Amino acid sequence: MWQKAINSSISISLEDNEGNDDQEQAGVEDNERDNGNNNNDDNDDNDVGEDEDNSGDSAAAEKKGDAPEPGAGMEQDKQVSGGNFPNEKHGWGLKRNDEHQQPEMPSWLNSMLERHDSYWVGSPEDKVIYLTFDEGYENGYTPSILDSLKANDVKAAFFVTGHYLDSQPDLVRRMVDEGHIVGNHSDTHPSFPEVSDSEIKKELQVVEEKYKNITGQTGMKYLRPPRGEFSERTLAVTRGMGYYNIFWSMAAVDWVPMKGGAQEAYEAVINNTHNGAILLMHAVSKDNAEAMDRILKEIKNQGYTFATLDDLKR
Template identity: 50%
Template sequence: MLRKICVLFFISMLVFSTASCSFIKTKKPLNDEKKSVQKPSVNVKTSNNDVSKDVEDKSAESEAEDTTKGTVNNDVYSPQINTEGLDNTLYGWGMRVLPDHKTPEITSKAMNLIKKYDGIFTGDTTKKYVYLTFDEGYENGYTPKILDILKANNVKAAFFVTGPYIKEHGDLVKRMIAEGHIVGNHTVNHPSLPKISDEKVKSEITGLAEMFKSLTGKNMHYFRPPMGEYSERTLYITKSLGYKTVFWSLALADWQPLPGGPDESYNTVMNRIHPGAVILLHAVSKDDTMALDRILKDIKVQGYVFKTLDDISK
């Protein structure tokens, strides 16, 4: 009897051992399968450190791609830009005109932003150098004459153009380049930049650069904010896109007919000329065009030398 009990006990233990082994064999594949479906990703909420690192890595990869590839077909530099925390208070460019051909004064806030974001307000104020620039929002029929006058006086200028100008007057843009002038970026549609989003600011600037490169094969290096309106945020974006923002230290209300005609244009420029002056004229002005030859000749008579924006950047 005792022997039968021992045999039965041995058989039951053998069966239990086999069942246990079978359970372990089937359990391991289940564990492996579970591992595969629980692979962490950025979309799964894990620890803060894991998520931050993953996002940071992807961000770095993305930025590297933008830097090397540029924008499609034109190689226009378009980096990722983060303006979080930057002031977007809208400022309009302005200055206090001083007598006796002294450098105009701007606010300390404007001066600090100019220095911080490598902007241009004047050139070398220790020498009698001047820098001539034109804004070209649209063509009013005077640019060919302006180019003729510049050529006759051996003066190089900078022309800040918009999208419609490049589209409709590519022949004049090509002539500017051929005759040694600088062509600068004035955005595609001439909006107030502080009033639009980061992406829109970027597209206004890079879009114009793409149009220019398609036309001329060249890149742009200088930018003038439409209407002279800017903020710290927009100056940061402009610099991040590789531009120097160009303001001015001498200008007049010449986008409309001047009450005093060409004489007012001439007298205003000559009375306000100063060492390092960045002169802004609008190429749509008949008065400026009629006065331009006399302005250029008499500025030279006073001992000034015309330089370019490239000379400021050296």
Template identity: 50%
Template structure:
């Protein structure tokens, strides 16, 4: 049986504790919530993140990079101009296909995170396979960029279970989910920069971890305006390296 939660993207499968991350979106600056999802204790148990300190108007910008669609360089240009740090979660395909962009990310002060080698459902593979998926990305990124550590993981498609979180934590990873997102990954359903801007700004809240996909032209075109308006509202963009809080966003 599947249980859909109103106002959320979550799916809870009653087949051994497999979850698809979802959350109640922020409105009017109030924090996003996972209280209704049924997996808060599991994320807390394994030190996973979905937002930061709710008392601070900090934002954490993250991108999922499964493949390149021609817009990451434009996004990097804006981040460099605006002096904003980001985390780019990459797959094995991206590492092999885009070494120059990976080098640029690291050279310009961004973090490269792990999005797995082959983008599998990591709740359905063995601990040994999980380790292999993550180790391949870490080693390949290191060979290309010289980045010697890799501390952050975003599970493909946001699918997770206790084993996946436990094994990745034992390997030194913090799983990073999100508290701001919208349907931006469909390259056939791009609706313009204003659409991206409106959907991101409507969800902003203190401590937000923002998930965007670099394949989206809308995101690339809206990036400068999103950053400028967020700063005008008193937000600052911080590196995920500085976020060492649990999923509740409390000290």
């Protein structure tokens, strides 16, 4: 069951929100890596939270290559619209704490998320963790991560881009075969508030079609907004398509190598666990892959259980 955000004010300026996820977008990898945590500097007037936990949905993580013609071979377009909802852009980011408490969230944002069935954390009463990964391109570490998940009997959600589906069909099939959820992370990883309703629909439908061609499955229902950027309009459009927007309550700057390597990756997670956490990680990280088995075992040792987004959803 989804936990409603806490009614408290918190600074709405952010420096390394998931906008780093921008690096995941086709054709901008090198640029975005240089920008590191600052991909949302031009929108910081409405960024959510403060700093470290904005997930760098690593811009570098989503990748390269020319996008296919949007909408090619797709099923009939779903009739949805953002209507008159505001299109003010926000970047997701939360300030971490080492007290194992859920982050605070402004009441205005909590209300917006609830209106559109969006999620960022589970119940504060349940010692449960929801594990998610963003997959923009393959850096050679997803097989190891999948091995660790299987060895520890943990199911996760993997949010994939169009490029990832094009380049890694075997890994996507393995995710499905081993019981993981595959979610939509858009085709070319644009900032949704910066594109039209119809472009958003095409971005998601291209991924749906590619996923269907690879796995034979339909009915994708979980979305991680590219770059962690959203507006009330984009929440409305995507919910109208049947998607639940999935944000996160803990993350780390893991789309680039960590100075402390696998030990730092381990501590970044273990020091910030909390009830109902939706944990965002990037599978492009060697450090994450090397620490994964230890992370999963220690989370269980702390008395947590792992659940899936299907368990979280109302």
